[in-house]
Amino acid sequence: MSANPLGTPGTGVIVTGGASGIGAGICTALAEVGRPVAVWDRDADGAARVAAQCRDDHGVAAHVVGVDVTDDDALAGAVAPTVAALGPVGGLVHGAGIVAAALDDVIDVGTWDAVLATHLRAYAFAVRAVLPELRAAGAGSAVVGISSIEGLVGHGAIPSYTAAKHGIIGLTRSLAHRLGPEGVRVNAVCPGYIETPMLAPAIANADARTHLEASIPLGRLGVPGDIARVVRFLLSDESSYMNGAAVVVDGGVTATGGQ
Numbered sequence: 001m002s003a004n005p006l007g008t009p010g011t012g013v014i015v016t017g018g019a020s021g022i023g024a025g026i027c028t029a030l031a032e033v034g035r036p037v038a039v040w041d042r043d044a045d046g047a048a049r050v051a052a053q054c055r056d057d058h059g060v061a062a063h064v065v066g067v068d069v070t071d072d073d074a075l076a077g078a079v080a081p082t083v084a085a086l087g088p089v090g091g092l093v094h095g096a097g098i099v100a101a102a103l104d105d106v107i108d109v110g111t112w113d114a115v116l117a118t119h120l121r122a123y124a125f126a127v128r129a130v131l132p133e134l135r136a137a138g139a140g141s142a143v144v145g146i147s148s149i150e151g152l153v154g155h156g157a158i159p160s161y162t163a164a165k166h167g168i169i170g171l172t173r174s175l176a177h178r179l180g181p182e183g184v185r186v187n188a189v190c191p192g193y194i195e196t197p198m199l200a201p202a203i204a205n206a207d208a209r210t211h212l213e214a215s216i217p218l219g220r221l222g223v224p225g226d227i228a229r230v231v232r233f234l235l236s237d238e239s240s241y242m243n244g245a246a247v248v249v250d251g252g253v254t255a256t257g258g259q
């Protein structure tokens with residue numbers, strides 16, 4: 001029986017934000033096709049649960065690091081134990097994220113710093129920390145940055161988040177140019193409205209949920225697996241000629257202006 005092509009190369013993958021929501025879905029999707037995973041998240045208990053599930057249900061090596069991605073030294077220090085546990089690491093996903101609405105000030109200093117540090121700065125410094133391993137793992141190494149539809153359009157309630165998500169696409173394109181010649185592909189994914197703990201406050205009210213669903217041509221909110229399967233594809237040799245793309249996975253929201 002031939003190996004599942006979505007599991008190629010068989011190298012390990014680091015997933016920041018892997019303890020919850022979309023990141024947890026990505027860990028599961030990778031484990032399903034036999035790729036070892038490292039769950040990097042500040043929620044160490046949640047990360048341990050996801051890793052145990054990958055190990056128990058799919059028999060892959062799974063490693064946990066409790067790490068705050070805004071701490072550069074902690075990111076750098078997480079690499080060696082991860083490689084010791086998984087073997088060669090040929091994939092990195094930056095999915096750790098927070099969102100905070102700007103209710104009073106248009107630009108609130110604390111929110112701006114925290115959101116930019118978690119999404120954009122941490123993406124850059126996670127790549128910086130893991131790059132020697134991606135290079136060493138050789139052909140087929142790949143990075144995926146989790147952006148958003150707010151990486152493509154503006155949203156007035158969340159200026160810092162919108163700026164950070166646009167930045168993730170910009171950094172992805174720069175890295176694709178820089179690292180492509182070395183065989184390391186870098187792509188971004190732009191999810192729409194995905195049912196996770198992050199979106200929960202926005203859909204707690206039934207009317208708000210119905211209104212949101214009505215704006216999605218596919219007529220439903222997304223689930224983590226909808227995003228995870230695309231990320232898994234972008235990490236696999238099946239997407240060998242994709243580099244520098246911002247892949248929209250939103251049920252048709254941005255294509256239709258969210259009407």
Ligand SMILES: NC(=O)c1ccc[n+]([C@@H]2O[C@H](COP(=O)([O-])OP(=O)(O)OC[C@H]3O[C@@H](n4cnc5c(N)ncnc54)[C@H](O)[C@@H]3O)[C@@H](O)[C@H]2O)c1
Pocket residue numbers: 016017018019020021022023040041042043046067068069070094095096097098118146147148149190191192193194195196197198199
């Ligand atoms: N849910 C959506 O509708 C949606 C839409 C577009 C983009 N996204 C993006 O997808 C990614 C995952 O979001 P989600 O919806 O799964 O949210 P989530 O809240 O379920 O998961 C986010 C994870 O990031 C971790 N995290 C946050 N700050 C961290 C830090 N400083 N260090 C380490 N870990 C940290 C959290 O502990 C959590 O496990 C985020 O980048 C988010 O912006 C989500």
